[in-house]
Amino acid sequence: MTKQIYIVQDDINIRLDVFLTQILEDTCTRSHIKKLIVEKSVKVNGAFTKAGHALKLCDEVEVLGREDIPCNVLPENIPIDIVYEDDDIAVINKQRNLTVHPGAGQKSGTLANALMFHFKTLSSINGAIRPGIVHRIDKNTTGLLIVAKNNKAHLSLSRQIAEKTCQRFYKALVDGVVKENEGTIDACIGRHSKNRTMMCVTKEGKRAVTHYRVLKRFEKHTFVEFKLETGRTHQIRVHCKYINHPVVSDDVYNTTKNKKFEVSGQLLHAYKLIFRHPTTDFLTEYTVDLPPDFKEVLTLLENE
Numbered sequence: 001m002t003k004q005i006y007i008v009q010d011d012i013n014i015r016l017d018v019f020l021t022q023i024l025e026d027t028c029t030r031s032h033i034k035k036l037i038v039e040k041s042v043k044v045n046g047a048f049t050k051a052g053h054a055l056k057l058c059d060e061v062e063v064l065g066r067e068d069i070p071c072n073v074l075p076e077n078i079p080i081d082i083v084y085e086d087d088d089i090a091v092i093n094k095q096r097n098l099t100v101h102p103g104a105g106q107k108s109g110t111l112a113n114a115l116m117f118h119f120k121t122l123s124s125i126n127g128a129i130r131p132g133i134v135h136r137i138d139k140n141t142t143g144l145l146i147v148a149k150n151n152k153a154h155l156s157l158s159r160q161i162a163e164k165t166c167q168r169f170y171k172a173l174v175d176g177v178v179k180e181n182e183g184t185i186d187a188c189i190g191r192h193s194k195n196r197t198m199m200c201v202t203k204e205g206k207r208a209v210t211h212y213r214v215l216k217r218f219e220k221h222t223f224v225e226f227k228l229e230t231g232r233t234h235q236i237r238v239h240c241k242y243i244n245h246p247v248v249s250d251d252v253y254n255t256t257k258n259k260k261f262e263v264s265g266q267l268l269h270a271y272k273l274i275f276r277h278p279t280t281d282f283l284t285e286y287t288v289d290l291p292p293d294f295k296e297v298l299t300l301l302e303n304e
Helices: 016-023 030-038 111-118 151-162 235-242 292-303
Strands: 002-006 042-044 060-064 081-085 089-094 142-148 167-175 182-186 189-191 199-201 209-217 221-228 268-276 283-287
Touching: 016 030, 016 042, 016 060, 089 111, 142 151, 151 268, 167 235, 167 292, 189 235, 199 235, 209 235, 221 235
Parallel strands: 142 268
Antiparallel strands: 002 060, 042 060, 081 089, 089 142, 167 221, 167 268, 182 209, 189 199, 209 221, 268 283
16 A cells, blocks of 8 residues: 655655654654665656655655555544635634644644634645645644645645745744844754654754744743744744743743743744735735733733
8 A cells, every 4th residue: 555645845855754854753663664665665757766855846756565554534623713715725813732634643622623624625736634734833833824725725835835935924832032133043943863753953954044023022021023934843942042031821932931922832822924925926915913822921910
């Protein structure tokens, strides 16, 4: 039995063996993945290749004889906030504590399951486990995502992200007082050598660029706007930790022991998207307000 997986923006330039290890993290070691590749149980775009092959956008990875790779997504009636919808795209305001698509550690209860329930058609470029998914945000990050309803729209949106013409803006509350009113963090990000679920700033990583602008300073915190130039995994969260201003309530990258605010995830919100509509080519902009728990924390700080 063959399972097909398609490469999205976040997976570009990742080694084939590293990518498959992430997909099969619960059942396979990297050495086992390399063995599968050597034994010609893996193809990329219909051809056998090496473990170190660098993946490209929309590459098709085929794995023979692996029953543990998620092969489809079942519709689930999970409520979602649809900000905009037409025949080609939908813009979703993702809630906290919602994983974008199934993986080795989670088979259901994801945004992808919700999309299968709410929409009749979705793009298939990213394969059966990521229907309509063009880009991702973290499970506990809230805010805007673009969904493609057909493959033509998906390709257009993927190109815009790759060419950096799709603009993505976030708001976050970080620990400490950021001194500069604005600036740029330019630091390579790669997977952590000891904890494979974490990312870190490392010379061996891929270039990551985040622009920031201070919106408001409090006594011990700063409200900041971020604009992504690149889109690495956990980019804003890792960069904030790197400059010693980790995102408030980030359970992975913020090691502060005294948790002042009762929030179930990091105070990071994807509040604005600017891109060209894949059919009309009109420049479109969507914004959403902060979630209630984020607003409550800001109100608390302002009252202090």
